[in-house]
Amino acid sequence: MSLSPVEGVALAEIESGADTGEHAAKGVVGRSPGQLAWLRLRRDRTAMVSGGLLVFFLLLGLAAPLIEMVYGVGPREQFQNLLDGFGMPLGYAGGVTGEHWFGLEPNLGRDIFIRLIYGLRTSLFIAFAAALITATIGIVLGALAGYLGGWLDAVISWITDLTLAMPFLIIALALTPTITLRFYGERGQVSSAFGVGVLIAVFAIFGWTSTARLVRGQVIALREREFVEAARASGAGLGHIIFRQLLPNIWAPILVSFSLAVPQFITSEAALSFIGVGLSDETPSFGRMIYDSLDFLQTDPAYVFFPGIMIFALVFAFNLFGDALRDALDPKSSR
């Protein structure tokens, strides 16, 4: 991706601004592509709203223990006295009250609101960690494959194809308990941090391919350009060319793919918890809650809606923001 078109647009914008007369006196202001993208993003109302929503979600996740203190109910506390004889929450919409904002879980009687807040925390942590790791692996492998070419490219591309050919959900499903058994044996008490770590590792193994493909393609497009040739001629090493010359030119698509990878990992984590691997019941998780709620569709329909809408809002905000970011970084794209 070349940056010159971006600068071209910038000039055009500044010139059209100059026509109004007010800016004429200021003359042409030089701005870096990053500043321009930031300006464009600031002007985009969708970006600002979805970005604000994301910050809100992040804060909620970060402040989960604080919220627990203020709210006064823990994620593992049970309120059996608020359930009827069949284990169903008393009252309307699954037991929504001033004390339990989103009602209670049937049977166990745990508070849904605080479990959602902790679920958000887990979900965001896993998604961001997985996205960071996969981006790093993908950038390094993709840049190496694209720049060096030859047999290394062939091998890395083939591994990419191979990874894509493996059915992710089934393998992850089978792999997660196997890894856990390897470390804990048949009866060991699995800590929730370990469960989270295994999930991130599984995502890292399978998730790097799309970034690697993207980076490889971009690097191939750039590697014959003059500035790379110049760097090579002046004796720059491999690391310098990849990290100092090539990567700064392709950070925009990488950033976009990162911002769109996070919601994908949120979705995958929920999907894995939904089919019953991933996190144990101790760790609150969106997917797990929805899976549990399926048994109560007829008797307590409100139970499915709170986690369902929460995860929708989260993924929706990420997707909107990712799109807006792409528009801001690449004004030519028409989505």
Add this chain to the structure above:
Amino acid sequence: MSRFLIKRLFSATLTLFAVSVLTFLMFFALPRDPVTGMCPKNCNPERLERVRDDLGLNDPLVSQYAGYMKGIVTGRDLGSAQGGRCDAPCLGWSYVSNEAVSDTIARVLPVTLSIVIPAAILWLLLGVGLGMVSALRRGTWLDRAAIGFSLTGASLQLYFVGAVLLLVFVYNLRLLPVPSYTSIFDDPVKWASGLVLAWVALAFLFSAIYARLSRAQMLETLSEDFVRTARAKGLAKPKVYGRHALRAAITPVVTIAGLDVGGALGGTVITETTFGIQGLGRTAVDAVRSGDLPTIMATVLIAAVFVVLANVLVDLLYAAIDPRVRLR
């Protein structure tokens, strides 16, 4: 073309081989004793040892793998505890369900096909249609509605949509029976009414992605010179848009559709779990839960075969449409 085909088939075979080795290592060679999961309820040490012998788990890994592969190609003799002779696509014997794995697969594969194929037709028609219309009516309320639809759909979760559909159509309005699978040859109406919710849920989410994709493709194609030339020559709008532009715009969409369908055939795990239908995906989940290794192995392999085949098909299709691909 034939050279391209041979090259492609060779790399596909290599990929499948690697997948099979990896899966084999992952599940048969990892430290967890595979037998504990396979042994029937009341297991004593002698019985465990016998099962281990039956399965050839005491043999070296390479010969275990060779035996497994030979079973797929020519069939093999399993011990009498495993149903004796196992014919050509022999995928082993499941101690959990007490039947040959190939029989299990033959039973559940039609279920997954019945879910995926109609759903794929639905999502392609809906998604591409919506994308085309919104590209041609760019900026109108129709376009905005289509964009809203695709953004919403792309962020929704299959299990949530499925749960809401179940809640509305099955439990509240009682328009449809609880989802289940009946063979299309026995009762087509029951087949359709039992699966329609799964089709709608899958199609809703996928068509959102396709609407977005085909809209972008169509917009790009519409701005190309050949479209303008065709219009300037005096060709009617429907002909230009419907024939010239559509064909150019739809090619990348077809590519992605092929891969998606291949992936979905490998196991619609979430759909089947949500609606409680016993297809390939659900079978895989159950196999993992009960530690039924031969079945896990078989489902992973079949899923990989679908993905790789879809890849090859798409490549060939692409090469047929666009000659430049063959030269690479």
